[in-house]
Amino acid sequence: MxxxxxxYSEGAHSNIIQALTTTNLEQTDGYGEDIYTLKAYEKIKKSLDCEDCHIRFLVGGTQTNLVVISHILKPYQAVISSDIGHINVHETGAIEGSGHKVLTAKGIDGKLTPELIQNILDIHTDAHMVQPKMVYISNPNEIGALYTKKELEEIYSFCKKKNLYFYIDGARLSSALASIKNDINLSDYKNLCDALYIGGTKSGALFGEAVVFFNKTLIDGFQFSIKLRGALLAKGRLLGIQFNELFTDNLYxxxxxxxxxxxxxxxxxxxxxxxxxxxxxxxxxxxxxxxxxxxxxxxxxxxxxxxxxxxxxxxxxxxxxxxxxxxxxxxxxxxxxxxxxxxxx
Incomplete structure (x- = not known):
């Protein structure tokens, strides 16, 4: 059939399989301290045109959203999402399970706008309710719609004005970047959000996502959060090798x-x-x-x-x-x- x-039905791109096979018997340091992971970080930073961003590799999308969101938010804070947002619909309550409520708005083609975010802020006004502190979107979103550069600029500007963090789920970011309707370069994202993840699982990798923090105030303790959530892969080089290949010769x-x-x-x-x-x-x-x-x-x-x-x-x-x-x-x-x-x- x-x-x-x-x-994600297939395995991985042949370049990745070849690289994993070629390096299979090499002995490297664990937990992402290997040479391939460090090379991959540098390649991604170059593509992002952001030398001082902070990158870490995780295994899957749900794990990534859980680790990032629970790391950034305080116990009484919540994340705002479209009602069709992946964290709201398809992650089995992972965010709520970490103690953070997902507040939702019905988007236009599933997309959030500053006005929709404001509507949520307007009804969460005191300490008897959770405090909205983060805005979450996917690009492309869960029904295949793309955000324009202008739309992301407006959301991020609004978030900064309202003292909210803006986090973008890029599970299918390769599809967004390659779309004939896309007007956002990878190098633009450093000015469009506080944090982003670059999806590998749905873009040619066996598994793996690259978390990128542009807002350096959010970096402190992130490695501890990764380990706390059981997400620190001992054989971290398996992630590094894959992203090293994905960011070679524009493969991503x-x-x-x-x-x-x-x-x-x-x-x-x-x-x-x-x-x-x-x-x-x-x-x-x-x-x-x-x-x-x-x-x-x-x-x-x-x-x-x-x-x-x-x-x-x-x-x-x-x-x-x-x-x-x-x-x-x-x-x-x-x-x-x-x-x-x-x-x-």
Whole structure:
């Protein structure tokens, strides 16, 4: 069965596998003190155009959000998120489990704005309630929508004015950076947020995310927070080697470009056949409304995600492409859709 279910079904880019194999029997220091991790830090800093930012590698997205948010916030403080934000919907209460409430607003295409953030601040005014202290977004967001540079500038300016921290989840940052609608360079992010994580798990790595602190007042004790949460990997070089490869010869962006290209090929056939998209995505996620009958037929041969019921006869589904999606599989799906599925309503 051909899968369009997620962007982490495959292993890792061949460059990474080769590098892990080549270095397999080398003896290196542990816990991220190895030469490959230090090289990767320098490469990422160069791409960010930020020599004094603080970088640490973690294993996965939920772990990263938990460690970063719980490290930054005091026990009585909360984080603001879109109602579809990953920390609110798909992390099994990890943030709440650390003692921090997630305050939500219904976003526009799932995106937050200063006005939506202000609405939350307006109803949290005294010590009888949690104190909002951080704003969390994903770019691209959970339904494939992109933030523009102007939108991030407005949110960050608002956050600084209101004494809030601004943290960006970049689980699919390679897709955002490579999007034909993107107007933000990686080097811009140092002026757009306090902290960012650069996702590797969904961008060609076996696993791994790179946490970047631009706001140096947040760095103190972060290594202790990593260890406290069980997130300090003894074989840290496994993360360093992977990011060293991802940031060699623009591989990170190339992974995003391929994923986006495959998604846009699928999007073209859906739009051509009047399949409704939940949002006009130009990244590697497509959220669509299929008839339930169409879903029953397509899932006999292809794997994709059911998201939610839309009405009695239709449902929202998600198609995702990755750095490893084979173009011949996309072409096969398109052929099947044109010949068999588009007539099912």
């Amino acid at each position: 051909i899968s369009f279910n997620n962007d 962006i190339k992974c995003g470009e391929h994923a986006n290209k495959m998604a846009l090929k699928l999007k073209e056939v859906f739009v051509k056949n009047n399949i409704k998209l939940i949002t006009d995505s130009y990244t590697n996620q497509l959220f669509l409304i299929f008839s339930n009958k169409m879903i029953e037929e397509i899932e006999k041969k292809y794997k994709f995600s059911f998201i939610e019921k839309y009405d009695d006869k239709h449902s929202v589904v998600r198609f995702v492409t990755s750095w490893a999606t084979k173009e011949e599989n996309v072409d096969l799906f398109i052929k099947d859709f044109e010949e068999n599925y588009k007539f099912i309503r």
